[in-house]
Amino acid sequence: MEFGLTETQQMIQSQIRDYVLENVVGENLDWDDVDFPHDVYDDLIDMGVLGLHLPEEAGGEGFEPVTAGLVYEELGRGDVGLTMLALSENLATKIVWEHGDGHHREVAERVCAGEEHICFALTEPDQGSDARNLDTTAEPTDDGFVLSGEKTAITGATLADWGLILARETGGADDIRGYLIDLDSDGIDIQPYAGLGCEVSGWGQIFIDDVEIPAEARISEENAFKMAMRTFDKSRAWIALYALGAAQQSLDETATYLTDREAMGNPLASYQGPQFEHAEWQTRVDAARLKAYQTLWKAGEGEPHTKDAAMTKWYAPEVAVDTVRSCLVLHGHYGYSDDFGIGKRLQDVLGQQIADGAPHVQKLIVARETFGREYLSYDR
Structure with missing residues (x-):
């Protein structure tokens, strides 16, 4: 088993570490969702941190898991909340890209480029560790779905333009699906969710009140x-x-x-x-x-x-x-x-x-x- 890093991995590790030590460590003591470090996050986006898991054709880095781990570890030296946010966006775009269609992939590409932001909404007030027992529902209609429910402790919720919402689709298989939702939609209300730390993670609650979405919002027929x-x-x-x-x-x-x-x-x-x-x-x-x-x-x-x-x-x-x-x-x-x-x-x-x-x-x-x-x- 090889324990050493390749020259490319060492270069990536050094690049992220140098930036974090110069621009994040010691500079982040007063950061929060109101005083969000947009300049730093934009720099990190330019360095590819929102495309770690997307292929090059999507504008991403296409890193395999170990190299991506080097990036996350070095980011964690600086600010854990900022790293949480980057990881959350990366996980959402990875799922959207791998399972979605052209529209979904376009959203993933814009997030990768830093033009828009996304959150991954699974956790609910009564369903944390038992995440499979979702209460949020997607009721089929003639031309789409009606979503209702609540998501809580969602990283990036207060900063996101899009939400990858996991909900139980009623009727038929009665199974869990993923839906890519514009968070400016009528019936969506997002509120901050106060926590002990990670002030820049955009932690929040998403209230979903009979939100009508088109059929193409569902990213796949696979169990999300x-x-x-x-x-x-x-x-x-x-x-x-x-x-x-x-x-x-x-x-x-x-x-x-x-x-x-x-x-x-x-x-x-x-x-x-x-x-x-x-x-x-x-x-x-x-x-x-x-x-x-x-x-x-x-x-x-x-x-x-x-x-x-x-x-x-x-x-x-x-x-x-x-x-x-x-x-x-x-x-x-x-x-x-x-x-x-x-x-x-x-x-x-x-x-x-x-x-x-x-x-x-x-x-x-x-x-x-x-x-x-x-x-x-x-x-x-």
């Missing part, structure tokens, strides 16, 4: 929940990596701080306590990173990776949270202040334990893949 789950088997590793990117940036900053800061006549880095603590968390971050990239390598090779994705999704964000917390404490009162940004980073990575499935769900998946579906404690 299955589409989403196939995507999550990669996105869970990408989430792990950008959480680890935040952890690694915290470790790097802490190493510098421990070297520069003196106590009782010596640098803090000369004391065994800080040395060991830093060494322990760097080891855990490295181990979690390897599992995430192994998952993506398997995905790129077409090998089964559902179990690996679930493992890395529950483990890496937990490691990231504990690492950033440790770095905050090692900075003393400076870490607890707003000046260093470590507190903000801690709030941001906390949410990644929930994104794309809480750790309890991920462990159920690992158990299912280990023991078999017949040993599940619920009927699926």
Whole structure:
């Protein structure tokens, strides 16, 4: 197995890291949905971050999973919320491009170019971990559908022009489908959804009140929940990596701080306590990173990776949270202040334990893949 990066991958990694360290780290402390860093996001779009998973014919980069992971990890060094937003848009356009028709693909191309924005709306107020039990419905009409329901905790909702809405189509197969909706449509109301961190992610609620849409809004006759789950088997590793990117940036900053800061006549880095603590968390971050990239390598090779994705999704964000917390404490009162940004980073990575499935769900998946579906404690 090859653990090294190609020259192209090293160049991409370096390009994103240099930009993030110069333009994001330390600059993002006051960013939020109102004071959104449009200039930075536009720069990232110009660098191809909204086309990581689209083919070149769509204006995308066509990166395989590992190279895309390098981009997400480096973006996570700077701002987890901004990376969440980019990943969400990328997942939506990937599904729309792969399963949609000409109109849908045109929307994906415009999002890739930064001309418009899209959100991926699956989660509902009463259906988080049990995402297959959707309450949002699409009722067929003579010339389309009528959508009704509510989506919550949707990344990018307050910033999006389009929504990829998953809903249960009534009648017939009574199955879940995906619908590409203009969010300016009558009957759509979008409200911010306040959270603990990730202020620039555009987190919001989408209220859908008898919205009439044409038949061509449906992107495919395939079950959209299955589409989403196939995507999550990669996105869970990408989430792990950008959480680890935040952890690694915290470790790097802490190493510098421990070297520069003196106590009782010596640098803090000369004391065994800080040395060991830093060494322990760097080891855990490295181990979690390897599992995430192994998952993506398997995905790129077409090998089964559902179990690996679930493992890395529950483990890496937990490691990231504990690492950033440790770095905050090692900075003393400076870490607890707003000046260093470590507190903000801690709030941001906390949410990644929930994104794309809480750790309890991920462990159920690992158990299912280990023991078999017949040993599940619920009927699926």
